[in-house]
Amino acid sequence: MNDNGTIITLTYREAIKQAIRDALNRDEKVFLMGEDVGRYGGAFAVSKGLLKEFGPDRIMDVPLSESGFVGAGIGAALGGMRPIVEIMTVNFSLLAFDQIANNAATLLHMSGGQLNVPVVIRMNSGTGRQLAAQHSHSWEPLFAHIPGLKVLSVGTHEDARAMLLTALTDPDPVIIFEYTSMLNIEQEISSEVQPVDIRRAKVRKEGQDISIITYGPGVYKTLEAATELSEAGIDAEVLDLRVLRPLDEKTIMASVAKTHRALIVEEAWQSVSISSEVSARITEKCFYELDAPVQRLCGIEVPMPYPKHLEDASIPQKDQIVAIVKKILQHEGV
Amino acid sequence: MIGQPASKIKKLPMNKQLGQALLYQMMLIRRFEEKSAEMYTKEKIRGFLHLYIGEEAVATGVMHALKPEDNVLCTYREHGQALARGVDPGAIMAEMYGKQEGCSRGRGGSMHLFDVSKKFFGGNAIVGSHLPLAVGLALADKKMERKQITCCFFGEGAAAEGEFHEAMNLASLWEVPVLFVCENNQYAMGTALRYSHANIDLEKKAPGYGISSATVDGMDLLAVMKAAQDASKQVRKTGKPFFLVCNTYRFRAHSMFDAELYREKSEVEDWKKRDPIAQFVKYLKKHELLSDKEMKIMAQRIEEEVQKAVDFAEAGTWEPFEDLLKFVYSENS
């Protein structure tokens, strides 16, 4: 924690809003565009009040036309502006996937380095609100598959407050995942904005016995599990991947080399996921450091069912994290 | 001519029985929606809930023009259409509760009501996503030489999506029988029509694709019925698509999470003066097709029917955990 700052309590939603406000104040070329970001106040009230503060040129409501407005955001970035494009939720980004994968990610390469695409695309992701099979998926792995994109996941309030600001200094397209289920959560952070290194994963809790590697909503959940584990005498390290592409191998391997065990937790479906990739890299890069096979706890491979009990059963829960860790460590009582 | 106000329609086959059946339908939708809102605040219904209150004349009027064999596709705001299509109210309520007795076995919830026995191909929660599906269903009917048509409901917000324009072009190019029904309730979440569309005369989008179109007062049941009858007749006769715009208004918030910062209360009140149910009651009474006593009995019957739906949902059961992986592949369903 920065010595200069006092400690303030704020919601994840407020942290993101303050980041957007800072970005708009810092650079005239920055503007926010997205569905219902202005008059409605943001689908999740993140941008509430910003229209009044900055006016319709900088807080731009767009029609329902994801491919169109995301493409236009990419174009505006080519033209020298600094757009923050908001896609209401990741589910609708699939309509804009062509623009992101075929344009944002490729123009630098196809033009032989003549054109870079400094666009930031934010979207809400995550599960847990009983929104069923078209509104509940974690598509992060899909984006993390694509060379040319930088893919970030906002797992803490500090990152919510500052990640966007670093992203806006990047010359290339940055995709930022935020999480609806975290918006109302309050946390204490320093009032002094801490710069976020968007190339690095971050250890959120140090530990000796096992590395629990996660991102997004997995971070707080895993920290809770780690607290419970410490009561059982297990010292787990919690590693927040934070950047899903390009992966920060150095930090991952350093952690695993220390604890010799790894569990990867994510809400996305297991097959062809972030955890698949992390697991493979650990096996390739530090196999001989391992005392146990790498384990994974992921979303169950089913389109998300609506009822609460089936939804809960479809995504990793804290108790499961605790149980698996105990099992990996062959702890008594499992 | 399509889309004239009711007063100008000379000979509409309206008798007491039909009139009261239609009123019952609209009132059932309204009461069902009010009850759904209540059950949402009681946390019996979760997730997103989009109410149809204010728009009842559109589903009721259009559905009246359809035949049992016609296909119907809707958005997430589809309780009204499902009821008007004859999907069992108990099965709808149970679906919103997430019970396995629900019309989609509890897997879909409010936004995904399905009843294939009623040719009701669901509520779709991705805006615009079901329009191409409608074209495909109609294409299959054409290829298989079936005579039915496909009716696709969607909001004016959806008409800004690429999928709308692609679907319109394909339907016209392939000459398939789709009745596109655009429910223009003036807002896409908080985005007013004028902020979504460069040309707010929505009807004009159709001629560019070679599709006939019309606009109707969606608060006037008789006008909607006439327009939908004419439009569906044309689709059946020609086998070609038709674009029908119904101007209407949602009296409630977009969903249960909406603070309604984007519109004036007075605007809502103005539209409420054109309440489709009140207007139709007035019409029926004027023509002596409805007495106060009949109206009272009707309201009582509706209360009972809605309560029965709630009881059915309450009595429903949760799908066991062992079934979680069902319905991913057909083999296991």
Ligand SMILES: Cc1ncc(C[n+]2csc(CCOP(=O)(O)OP(=O)(O)O)c2C)c(N)n1
């Ligand atoms: C592709 C897509 N983008 C955004 C959303 C979020 N969203 C849900 S409903 C809605 C407004 C749709 O308005 P309209 O088509 O007019 O229908 P209405 O809700 O007014 O009935 C929006 C933006 C979505 N579900 N799908």
